[in-house]
Amino acid sequence: MRKPIIAANWKMYKTFDEAVDFVEAIKDKIPSAEKVDAVVCAPALYLPTLVDLAKDTELAIGAQNMHYEEEGAFTGEISPKMLEAIQVDYVIIGHSERREYFNETDEAVNKKVKAALSHGIVPIVCCGETLEEREAGHTEEKVANQVKEALAGLTEEEVQHIVIAYEPIWAIGTGKTATADDANAVCGHIRKVVEELYGKAAAENIRIQYGGSVKPENIEDLLSKEQIDGALVGGASLQVESYLKLLEAGANA
Ligand SMILES: O=C(CO)COP(=O)(O)O
Numbered sequence: 001m002r003k004p005i006i007a008a009n010w011k012m013y014k015t016f017d018e019a020v021d022f023v024e025a026i027k028d029k030i031p032s033a034e035k036v037d038a039v040v041c042a043p044a045l046y047l048p049t050l051v052d053l054a055k056d057t058e059l060a061i062g063a064q065n066m067h068y069e070e071e072g073a074f075t076g077e078i079s080p081k082m083l084e085a086i087q088v089d090y091v092i093i094g095h096s097e098r099r100e101y102f103n104e105t106d107e108a109v110n111k112k113v114k115a116a117l118s119h120g121i122v123p124i125v126c127c128g129e130t131l132e133e134r135e136a137g138h139t140e141e142k143v144a145n146q147v148k149e150a151l152a153g154l155t156e157e158e159v160q161h162i163v164i165a166y167e168p169i170w171a172i173g174t175g176k177t178a179t180a181d182d183a184n185a186v187c188g189h190i191r192k193v194v195e196e197l198y199g200k201a202a203a204e205n206i207r208i209q210y211g212g213s214v215k216p217e218n219i220e221d222l223l224s225k226e227q228i229d230g231a232l233v234g235g236a237s238l239q240v241e242s243y244l245k246l247l248e249a250g251a252n253a
Pocket residue numbers: 009095167171172173174175211212213214232233234235236
Protein backbone atom coordinates (compact mmCIF):
# COMPACT_ATOMS: atom_id res chain seq x y z
CA MET A 1 0.00 0.00 0.00
CA ARG A 2 2.53 2.69 1.07
CA LYS A 3 6.12 2.22 -0.05
CA PRO A 4 8.47 2.08 2.96
CA ILE A 5 10.98 4.88 3.37
CA ILE A 6 14.20 4.30 5.34
CA ALA A 7 16.08 7.51 6.04
CA ALA A 8 19.47 7.88 7.71
CA ASN A 9 19.94 10.92 9.89
CA TRP A 10 23.71 11.12 10.31
CA LYS A 11 23.44 14.19 12.55
CA MET A 12 26.91 15.69 13.24
CA TYR A 13 28.94 12.55 12.50
CA LYS A 14 31.42 11.44 9.78
CA THR A 15 34.28 13.27 8.17
CA PHE A 16 33.97 14.21 4.52
CA ASP A 17 36.06 11.19 3.46
CA GLU A 18 34.00 8.83 5.66
CA ALA A 19 30.80 10.18 4.10
CA VAL A 20 32.14 9.72 0.56
CA ASP A 21 33.42 6.21 1.35
CA PHE A 22 30.03 5.28 2.84
CA VAL A 23 28.05 6.35 -0.22
CA GLU A 24 30.59 4.75 -2.56
CA ALA A 25 30.22 1.51 -0.60
CA ILE A 26 26.40 1.40 -0.68
CA LYS A 27 25.34 3.16 -3.85
CA ASP A 28 25.24 0.02 -6.01
CA LYS A 29 23.69 -2.13 -3.25
CA ILE A 30 20.49 -0.14 -2.67
CA PRO A 31 17.30 -2.19 -3.15
CA SER A 32 15.01 -1.15 -5.99
CA ALA A 33 13.22 2.17 -5.51
CA GLU A 34 10.07 0.26 -6.47
CA LYS A 35 10.28 -1.52 -3.11
CA VAL A 36 11.77 1.05 -0.72
CA ASP A 37 12.88 4.68 -0.68
CA ALA A 38 16.46 4.91 0.62
CA VAL A 39 17.59 8.28 1.91
CA VAL A 40 20.78 9.53 3.54
CA CYS A 41 20.50 12.91 5.32
CA ALA A 42 24.10 14.07 5.67
CA PRO A 43 25.85 17.15 7.07
CA ALA A 44 25.23 20.12 4.75
CA LEU A 45 28.91 20.49 3.85
CA TYR A 46 28.86 17.13 2.10
CA LEU A 47 25.60 17.44 0.17
CA PRO A 48 26.85 18.58 -3.27
CA THR A 49 29.40 15.77 -3.43
CA LEU A 50 27.00 13.11 -2.15
CA VAL A 51 24.25 14.22 -4.55
CA ASP A 52 26.72 13.81 -7.43
CA LEU A 53 27.85 10.39 -6.16
CA ALA A 54 24.25 9.21 -5.75
CA LYS A 55 23.14 10.42 -9.21
CA ASP A 56 21.65 7.60 -11.31
CA THR A 57 21.49 5.31 -8.26
CA GLU A 58 18.52 4.30 -6.08
CA LEU A 59 19.86 6.44 -3.23
CA ALA A 60 18.36 9.85 -2.42
CA ILE A 61 20.22 12.52 -0.48
CA GLY A 62 18.65 14.77 2.15
CA ALA A 63 19.55 17.70 4.35
CA GLN A 64 19.06 17.77 8.12
CA ASN A 65 17.70 21.29 8.31
CA MET A 66 17.22 24.51 6.36
CA HIS A 67 16.01 28.07 6.82
CA TYR A 68 12.63 29.13 5.47
CA GLU A 69 13.72 32.41 3.84
CA GLU A 70 14.87 32.48 0.20
CA GLU A 71 17.99 34.47 1.16
CA GLY A 72 19.08 37.09 3.71
CA ALA A 73 21.28 38.11 6.59
CA PHE A 74 20.99 34.83 8.49
CA THR A 75 24.58 33.94 9.32
CA GLY A 76 25.33 30.25 9.06
CA GLU A 77 21.97 29.32 7.60
CA ILE A 78 21.15 27.46 4.38
CA SER A 79 18.17 28.42 2.20
CA PRO A 80 15.72 26.15 0.40
CA LYS A 81 16.90 27.73 -2.85
CA MET A 82 20.46 26.56 -2.14
CA LEU A 83 19.32 22.99 -1.47
CA GLU A 84 17.13 22.96 -4.58
CA ALA A 85 20.04 24.23 -6.69
CA ILE A 86 22.17 21.21 -5.76
CA GLN A 87 19.19 18.87 -6.22
CA VAL A 88 18.78 17.70 -2.64
CA ASP A 89 15.70 15.43 -2.49
CA TYR A 90 14.63 15.53 1.17
CA VAL A 91 15.06 17.71 4.24
CA ILE A 92 14.46 16.80 7.88
CA ILE A 93 12.44 19.55 9.56
CA GLY A 94 11.71 20.09 13.24
CA HIS A 95 13.92 17.34 14.64
CA SER A 96 13.63 17.27 18.44
CA GLU A 97 17.31 18.14 18.74
CA ARG A 98 16.72 21.33 16.78
CA ARG A 99 13.64 22.14 18.84
CA GLU A 100 15.54 21.55 22.06
CA TYR A 101 19.04 22.91 21.36
CA PHE A 102 18.23 25.58 18.80
CA ASN A 103 14.80 26.68 20.04
CA GLU A 104 13.03 25.76 16.84
CA THR A 105 9.32 26.62 17.19
CA ASP A 106 6.24 25.04 15.64
CA GLU A 107 5.82 28.28 13.68
CA ALA A 108 9.33 28.01 12.21
CA VAL A 109 8.69 24.35 11.39
CA ASN A 110 5.55 25.32 9.48
CA LYS A 111 7.41 27.98 7.51
CA LYS A 112 10.18 25.51 6.69
CA VAL A 113 7.69 22.87 5.53
CA LYS A 114 6.07 25.37 3.17
CA ALA A 115 9.46 26.58 1.91
CA ALA A 116 10.68 23.04 1.25
CA LEU A 117 7.53 22.17 -0.69
CA SER A 118 7.76 25.34 -2.76
CA HIS A 119 11.25 24.26 -3.81
CA GLY A 120 10.31 20.68 -4.64
CA ILE A 121 12.09 19.23 -1.61
CA VAL A 122 10.30 16.51 0.41
CA PRO A 123 10.05 17.53 4.08
CA ILE A 124 10.45 14.82 6.72
CA VAL A 125 8.52 16.49 9.53
CA CYS A 126 9.45 15.33 13.03
CA CYS A 127 7.24 15.09 16.11
CA GLY A 128 7.52 13.30 19.42
CA GLU A 129 6.96 13.47 23.15
CA THR A 130 9.30 13.64 26.16
CA LEU A 131 9.32 10.89 28.77
CA GLU A 132 7.48 13.19 31.17
CA GLU A 133 4.77 13.84 28.58
CA ARG A 134 4.42 10.11 27.92
CA GLU A 135 4.25 9.25 31.61
CA ALA A 136 1.63 11.98 32.08
CA GLY A 137 -0.46 10.49 29.26
CA HIS A 138 0.02 13.47 26.98
CA THR A 139 1.70 11.72 24.04
CA GLU A 140 -1.19 11.84 21.60
CA GLU A 141 -2.02 15.46 22.45
CA LYS A 142 1.61 16.53 22.02
CA VAL A 143 2.20 14.89 18.63
CA ALA A 144 -1.24 15.94 17.36
CA ASN A 145 -0.47 19.58 18.15
CA GLN A 146 2.95 19.39 16.52
CA VAL A 147 1.48 17.86 13.36
CA LYS A 148 -1.39 20.37 13.17
CA GLU A 149 1.05 23.29 13.59
CA ALA A 150 3.52 21.85 11.09
CA LEU A 151 0.85 21.36 8.42
CA ALA A 152 -1.09 24.60 9.08
CA GLY A 153 -2.16 26.25 5.83
CA LEU A 154 -1.11 23.40 3.55
CA THR A 155 -3.40 22.08 0.81
CA GLU A 156 -4.37 18.41 0.48
CA GLU A 157 -2.17 18.23 -2.61
CA GLU A 158 0.84 19.60 -0.72
CA VAL A 159 0.38 17.17 2.16
CA GLN A 160 0.85 14.28 -0.27
CA HIS A 161 4.49 15.36 -0.65
CA ILE A 162 5.27 15.17 3.05
CA VAL A 163 6.69 12.42 5.26
CA ILE A 164 6.03 12.55 9.00
CA ALA A 165 8.51 11.03 11.47
CA TYR A 166 7.27 10.08 14.91
CA GLU A 167 10.32 10.09 17.18
CA PRO A 168 9.66 9.75 20.90
CA ILE A 169 12.37 11.92 22.42
CA TRP A 170 13.04 9.41 25.22
CA ALA A 171 13.93 6.78 22.56
CA ILE A 172 16.41 8.89 20.58
CA GLY A 173 20.00 7.77 21.11
CA THR A 174 19.10 5.91 24.29
CA GLY A 175 18.88 2.35 23.05
CA LYS A 176 15.31 2.34 24.42
CA THR A 177 12.96 1.72 21.51
CA ALA A 178 9.22 2.20 21.70
CA THR A 179 7.44 -1.13 21.44
CA ALA A 180 6.15 -1.75 17.94
CA ASP A 181 2.58 -1.65 19.26
CA ASP A 182 3.09 1.68 21.03
CA ALA A 183 4.78 3.18 17.98
CA ASN A 184 1.99 1.85 15.80
CA ALA A 185 -0.68 3.37 18.04
CA VAL A 186 0.90 6.82 17.95
CA CYS A 187 1.47 6.66 14.18
CA GLY A 188 -2.18 5.64 13.86
CA HIS A 189 -3.18 8.67 15.92
CA ILE A 190 -1.09 10.92 13.69
CA ARG A 191 -2.82 9.42 10.65
CA LYS A 192 -6.19 10.17 12.26
CA VAL A 193 -5.13 13.80 12.72
CA VAL A 194 -4.21 13.99 9.03
CA GLU A 195 -7.62 12.47 8.17
CA GLU A 196 -9.43 15.10 10.27
CA LEU A 197 -7.47 17.85 8.52
CA TYR A 198 -7.34 16.56 4.95
CA GLY A 199 -9.66 13.59 4.55
CA LYS A 200 -9.30 9.84 4.27
CA ALA A 201 -7.33 9.67 1.02
CA ALA A 202 -4.62 12.02 2.29
CA ALA A 203 -4.42 10.06 5.55
CA GLU A 204 -4.15 6.75 3.73
CA ASN A 205 -1.41 8.04 1.43
CA ILE A 206 0.87 9.94 3.80
CA ARG A 207 3.90 7.99 5.00
CA ILE A 208 4.69 7.99 8.71
CA GLN A 209 8.11 6.81 9.92
CA TYR A 210 9.12 5.75 13.38
CA GLY A 211 12.45 6.95 14.79
CA GLY A 212 14.20 6.28 18.08
CA SER A 213 16.84 3.54 18.50
CA VAL A 214 15.83 1.67 15.36
CA LYS A 215 18.26 -1.15 14.61
CA PRO A 216 18.41 -4.19 12.30
CA GLU A 217 17.27 -6.25 15.30
CA ASN A 218 14.00 -4.38 15.80
CA ILE A 219 13.09 -2.85 12.44
CA GLU A 220 11.18 -5.83 11.04
CA ASP A 221 8.80 -5.84 14.00
CA LEU A 222 8.25 -2.10 13.63
CA LEU A 223 7.67 -2.29 9.87
CA SER A 224 5.24 -5.17 10.32
CA LYS A 225 2.81 -2.72 11.89
CA GLU A 226 0.11 -1.28 9.67
CA GLN A 227 0.62 2.37 10.61
CA ILE A 228 4.42 2.43 10.37
CA ASP A 229 5.74 3.14 6.85
CA GLY A 230 9.45 3.38 7.51
CA ALA A 231 12.16 4.59 9.86
CA LEU A 232 14.28 7.65 10.53
CA VAL A 233 17.51 6.22 11.91
CA GLY A 234 20.43 7.81 13.71
CA GLY A 235 23.11 5.58 15.20
CA ALA A 236 22.32 2.41 13.29
CA SER A 237 22.54 4.28 9.97
CA LEU A 238 26.19 5.23 10.45
CA GLN A 239 27.59 1.82 9.54
CA VAL A 240 27.34 0.47 5.98
CA GLU A 241 26.32 -3.07 6.91
CA SER A 242 23.72 -1.92 9.41
CA TYR A 243 22.20 0.63 7.03
CA LEU A 244 21.99 -1.94 4.23
CA LYS A 245 20.19 -4.35 6.60
CA LEU A 246 17.70 -1.60 7.43
CA LEU A 247 17.08 -1.05 3.71
CA GLU A 248 16.64 -4.79 3.14
CA ALA A 249 14.04 -4.88 5.89
CA GLY A 250 12.28 -1.95 4.25
CA ALA A 251 12.34 -3.62 0.83
CA ASN A 252 10.88 -6.82 2.30
CA ALA A 253 8.26 -5.17 4.50
O1 LIG B 1 17.04 11.04 16.01
C1 LIG B 1 16.93 10.01 15.38
C2 LIG B 1 16.75 10.03 13.92
O2 LIG B 1 16.38 11.32 13.48
C3 LIG B 1 17.03 8.66 16.04
O3 LIG B 1 18.35 8.50 16.48
P1 LIG B 1 18.79 7.03 16.99
O4 LIG B 1 18.42 6.06 15.88
O5 LIG B 1 20.27 7.14 17.20
O6 LIG B 1 17.99 6.78 18.24
